[in-house]
Amino acid sequence: MPDCTPSPEQPPRPVRTITDLARIAGVSAGTVSRALSGNSLVNTKTRKRIEAIAREHGFHPNQMASRLRRQKTGVIGVAIPLGHDVRQQISDTFFMTLLGYLADELTQKGYDLMLRRVVPSADEDWLERFIGSGMIDGVVVIGQSDQFERIEDVADGYLPMVVWGNHQEGQRHCVVGTDNRLGGKLAAERLIAAGSRNLAFLGDPDPIEFAARYAGAVEIAGKHGVPIRCLRTHLSPDQVSAEIAAHLATIADEIDGLFVATDAIAAACLQEMRKRGIAVPEKIRVVSYDDLPIASQTVPMLTTIRQDIAAGAKGLVELLLRRLAGEDTESLVLPPHLVVRQTA
Incomplete structure (x- = not known):
């Protein structure tokens, strides 16, 4: 006979991040971040409901960011999300070139680098988990891949992040990249x-x-x-x-x-x-x-x-250091240049 003994109830997942709270509230992480910071873009009813859920679960806004501010690690995280092509490798010549310049810049500023290759479909909370690990002071994301909205949501509540990618009007996360x-x-x-x-x-x-x-x-x-x-x-x-x-x-x-x-x-x-x-x-x-x-x-x-990758790496580090100091910086868009050789 089949075993009909009821299985024990699973304990609820703890609420550690904005994403956890957003899941319970049934809204985006960006909405939660804006609600907890008192942003007027969130209507009063939604804000009060999110605040009540946060109190119920003992969640305090910006607790992750404030913890990182108190405990400096001297390490900058570098994440490469590959949601668009999970078989692409970090050994790709573009990644290796940018990473080389980036490592040189960070070392000159007294920081170490922690690198992560991310397949977002296997880890939906990859960015929140990385910045909430307590192991890094800030993060550089190389490429937006298909993760634009996730990066936008995190940017609402986490200042020390700069992204190598494409800038479009109205976006909230700070980008360095070519036009x-x-x-x-x-x-x-x-x-x-x-x-x-x-x-x-x-x-x-x-x-x-x-x-x-x-x-x-x-x-x-x-x-x-x-x-x-x-x-x-x-x-x-x-x-x-x-x-x-x-x-x-x-x-x-x-x-x-x-x-x-x-x-x-x-x-x-x-x-x-x-x-x-x-x-x-x-x-x-x-x-x-x-x-x-x-x-x-x-x-x-x-x-x-x-595209001037060396200048881009320098810009990524300079903007990240300014954001670590509390400054909300603008994006940096570099001009492209045609280099004529033999194929055209």
Whole structure:
């Protein structure tokens, strides 16, 4: 006979973070943060209900932030969320370049670095858990991935956080990054000026930064009456080569200009084009994005959109230190620059 003995009741989860309180109240973490800080954007009825739940569970607003302010660790957390592509690796050349500059800047300021690669689908509270660990004084998030709203919610109640990513009007979290939309415009303008009349974007259009690059290219292509299509390509090394090969097998005879989302994807693309005997730039011109060291080492060398990663790392650290001192800083948007080499 089946065992019908009732199972013991599970003890309720303790309320340690704003996210825990938001789950009980049935609202977003940002709403809880604003309610507990007395923000007028939250209506009186909702604010009082959240305050009552907080009292019931012994939760005090900003208890995590105040604890971190009292106990300095000398460590800055660096989180890389990979919600958009869980198979991407930290060994990606862009991550390694930015992390190198970031480590140099933090060391010069007397801080150590704690690195975490995060797959948000497996840990929904990854950011709250990291900043509430008591092990770090502040956090740098590299890339917004598909975590924009979560980062926004945390920014409402946690000041010492700066994000490498794309800035959009009205956002609440502090960002350092390049004007990605302008970079996309520069790429499309270069391809069209070089004679391309049928364009494609090679990359994943879902991450915010890549979406902005693609949107910029689409805008310029539209102004010139030039078609542009999106060829979805991931950054994970176990996917990128096969995806590029499939794209080229389908459209190599139809396009004469490629805007590639990153130098790393572009390098893999050049290898595949060489295997297929596709001449660059004679048959297809290529413009990529980042201007990593690899861009000047490919054959032919990549024409690319440069984002000043060293200046970006310096900006991330400077803004984070100001926020650790209690200052609510503005975002820093760096200008992109076209670097003309051999592929376009």
